[in-house]
Amino acid sequence: MSSSSPDIATESPRPAPPPVRALPNGLAAFLVFLSSGAVLVLETVSLRLVGPYVGVTLQVTSSVIGIALAAIAYGAWTGGWLADRRDPRTLIAPVLVLAGIATAVTLPVVRYAGEVLRGGAASAVLLLTALAVFVPAALLAAVTPLVVKLQLADLRRTGQVVGRLSGIGTLGGITATLLTGFVLVAALPSSAIVLAVAALLVVTGVALGAYLPRRGRPGPARTRAALAVLGMAGTGLAILAPNPCDVETAYHCARVEADPDRPSGRRLLLNSAQHSYVDLADPTHLEYAYTQWIGAAADVAAPAGRRLDAVHLGGGGFTMPRYLTATRPGTDNLVFEIDGGLVELDRRELGVRTGPELRAVVGDARVLLGEEATDSRDLVVGDAFGHLVVPWHLATREMAAEINRVLRPGGTYVQNVIDYPPGRFVRSELATVAAAFRHVALVAPPAAIAGERGANFLVVASDAPLPLEALGQRVVALPEPAALLSGDALAAFVGDALVLTDDYAPVDQLLATA
Known part of the structure; x- marks a missing residue:
């Protein structure tokens, strides 16, 4: 009686996913510089947005800084998580566009909510500063880990890549802080600064989406239409939102x-x-x-x-x-x-x-x-x-x-x-x-x-x-x-x-x- 070995189904190895191509170094540096700088512009200007409703005190300043840091932490964490699960090349442009829309929407949200929370307790201060900063800052903070993921093609250069982009992000934040405090706030109303940052982010996101080739089919037309409608609605609300100021000075x-x-x-x-x-x-x-x-x-x-x-x-x-x-x-x-x-x-x-x-x-x-x-x-x-x-x-x-x-x-x-x-x-x-x-x-x-x-x-x-x-x-x-x-x-x-x-x-x- 002869015995035979059972058939063992052998699986052919899965094809390795095609390598994700890195961005040009200059483009990667620009995206990190821009997103990090935009966070600090919004953090600085948000003090002026919430000031008419809850004052400009140590508690308000501390709330803005704390909320911004929390947004950066959660945004970076979420951006890193997404970078390991999706192709970052398909995410960076939409994130920038969404950040721009969220930035524009900040104006009407703060001004309408500020009328309700005016002169409130510490909880009102925290809530109003969160409405002013958290969502756009979190979205912008997600950009850096997405860019870093794309640039890590050679594991032997991980430290160099991460260190360089981290340094560029810090320089973006420093530049934005000094530029906002010494130039922008003295030259422009807060609403103009916020809308300019929003427009810059949206334009950058749209241009980046057109520049980066995508594998597979392009995103659904409904998604692009929804983003466009959100952008127009945010800009319209920002323009129509009540302004508590006749004049914005450098301090008031x-x-x-x-x-x-x-x-x-x-x-x-x-x-x-x-x-x-x-x-x-x-x-x-x-x-x-x-x-x-x-x-x-x-x-x-x-x-x-x-x-x-x-x-x-x-x-x-x-x-x-x-x-x-x-x-x-x-x-x-x-x-x-x-x-x-x-x-x-x-x-x-x-x-x-x-x-x-x-x-x-x-x-x-x-x-x-x-x-x-x-x-x-x-x-x-x-x-x-x-x-x-x-x-x-x-x-x-x-x-x-x-x-x-x-x-x-x-x-x-x-x-x-x-x-x-x-x-x-x-x-x-x-x-x-x-x-x-x-x-x-x-x-x-x-x-x-x-x-x-x-x-x-x-x-x-x-x-x-x-x-x-x-x-x-x-x-x-x-x-x-x-x-x-x-x-x-x-x-x-x-x-x-x-x-x-x-x-x-x-x-x-x-x-x-x-």
Whole structure:
């Protein structure tokens, strides 16, 4: 009986997939440079997109950076995963087109959502920044691993290829950051920057799709049509989306509104927050309570009508320089305003006329104050804000000492501060100013001092005894009566509050509500 071996079906080996051809080195470098740079342009501009709705604070800046980094991480991860499963040559062009469409759609999404989330809590800040950054940044971050996969034809050069493209991507991000911060933001509105980036990405994606040969049939016509419709819809929505700005300066989304109850009244809004009120016909009219307090402090600082040498840290609508010029003819008002675009807006819309009695110097108030002579000023008015926050470097003990140096003996420093319950920042600022001045007082609404609501607070300081009786009589007689704290009452209010220094000034954290 013979036996035979069973038939063993032998499979013919599968043909190896054709090698994926690398892109030309120049094209690969351009794609990585462009996609990485576009992410950083969007990250920088997104601060300006969300600012009118949630402010420009440390938390907002941190949210934008964190969301952008998360998008880069997830996008790179997903791009690498896709690169191992699909031919990257068929993916890069569609990803660029989708990134362009997502970038264009960012404008209407942020502007419509911003109206709903305006002034919200931390969750609203995170949500709005995610809407501004995440999708386009994630799509752009997927480009680099797709390009890297195509360029890894020779495993002996893996390190060189990855290192070179990684370096080019970093250079793209650096170039975009510097170009946006120093040139684009100063020259173009945010909407124009976003739409230009979107158009560049779409054009690059379309051109790349036409350049790269594809194996097999071309993509369905329905897909290309859908992308075209999405692109047109995104661009149309971006153009029609509500714009909260009349003017975009290098630092602010600015708008001037007429007061319907006062024909000559104008309100200046910066990032949608009311910052100044000006009466074009009556420079002595002070609309807001805190400006009335500043006016009262200036009125009692020296005999009525006597000219003063005053420095204003922050210009806003130039309300106080106009008031001092009207009430004390001959007063020398020197205004330090960091935003040159705001100064130009004030000239056009608010009737500001610079000259011998009103000089506006564009630059950082602390740097410019350091150039002022010792004992050269009678009054320093601190009214500088980044949204609703005093810039931290203007709120430290070292800054207060510099102000004291510039003031003549008997000169007065008044500082406008905004705070909310439990009032940690205003207490710290009072302790900080008291570390540099012998005499300090506080003007504020009684309810705000009691911790019942947020408000403006006015810190008044001098090395000479303050005219407390005269100041107290003035502030209690105002339409919105205020309390004046000094001496033991002020010390009890301040307690053991932190003195802010250049080394440690957590202003944003102190302002956060409990």
